[in-house]
Amino acid sequence: MGFADQRFTVNLSILFTELPLLERPAAAAAAGFGAVELWWPWTDAPVPERSELDALRRAVEAAGVRLTGLNFYAGRLPGPDRGALSVPGEESDRFRANIEVAVGFAESLGCTALNALYGNRVAGVDPAEQDALALENLVLAARAAHRIGATVLVEALNKAESPLCPLVSAPAAVAVVDRVNAATGLRNTKFLMDLYHLAMNGEDLPGVIERYTARTGHVQIADSPGRGAPGTGSLPLADLLDQVRKAGYDGWVGLEYKPGDRPSAASFDWLPREAR
Template sequence: MRWAVNCSLLFTELPPLDRPAAARAAGFDAVEFWWPWPGEPVPSAGDVDAFCAAIEDARVRLIGLNFYAGDMPAGERGVLSHPGRAAEFRASVAVLARIAERTGVRSFNALYGQRLDGVAPAEQDRAATGNLVFAAREVGGLGGTVLIEPLARGPNGAYPLETAADAMAVVRRARAAGAPNVKLLFDVFHLTVNGDDPAKVAREHAADIGHVQIADAPGRGRPGTGRIDFPALFAVLDEIGYDGRVALEYVPDGPSAREFAWSDPPRR
């Protein structure tokens, strides 16, 4: 496996712009982020420039970035399926495209959004498909892939995508509507806590996996803190021919720089 580190969950003891350099100091050459400006779909040009400069100055690759997902600290988990927020989401896509042009990032996670009171699920699903097609076409011109992710049941509110089957239904709708560059984000933690067997999912959807993220379950800590058999899982990823990065997206138990002793430093 070739590792990347998620700088929205790890190194959070540091300001966001200091995290890429901290990841580099810990031995990583690749990082990913959630949307860096919660609740702000169109940050200032200066903020975007500072974010890109932090990546460049640290000499790391940005390999994954979330689309705008609303105010995540306040509990939102995406606006993709919100019928009244299409303009907000699509305005953020242009920002993301500028970051992609500058940094080379090509994998983009689109959190689906929670179910809304008083809005039919079918209406939300139509809104999501339209926004997915728009986003996929915009990043497709850069060689980019849009990712769809199930999230853990409970802490993410009325988020409707809990299993690989849920996410793949969205992927298939987007593909049928003309967006072939939409794939599954294979997050081992979320799949496991919702009852999916990650090895089975990996084998069934080998061609559909666009990116892999890991954390142990339960607890969402580093590998070895829960019950997932990571050596066996990594063997399955090798078996299916997955050759992308594996992003460490777990919650540290103490200073982040001490959280990587389990991994193989030469592979970072």
């Protein structure tokens, strides 16, 4: 098997960032890809102007690519302040304001996967209070996503890069998934299996795949260490993705890696064009 048997989608918030946002879908298409995903592009605007939403939608449509994944508002990414839904006050309010906007934008492009990033722990706030707030907001997101037949994704980050995030292991993220599904009864909340973050946490990746693939709604990859393209680190990504497929996952695999000191289009030399 190997990389040629996967379905890849390019994350336009970490790749092709040398280009303006509206040029990135066409650049991904020119590189041979038919699918893209995005973090929430407007880091300071959970509710951007309609004209900005329409311009991005037209850029995706004109490029002829499919939007396969979208983050809800999560603050400034990349960065240590990532995540909003469990942060009391303004950030939680921003997340709630963004829910219908993000779901509506996803629906306009046929996107059925929305990633909801947990927030950092906040000094002076009881973690149990933050977790209760997170559950409330994730329930709201899951119910909104359900109306368009979409899945809400919950992922584990890594402690080295996000030391204040409480979800830094696969079991911690899946426990949140279970709580949301129990609260909604919808079962449309799933685990986002990011092999880079899990590797950075020192987890047993074959064990995670065996245990949690059935609960997984999306997979993302980058090599480790370095968060570069496959082959720049030490992860056996082709073998791990083979295991994911054999465990029953047949969805998209997001390329969420840094291109390094070269143009993004040059960072796909590990993947034959016919396999894109």
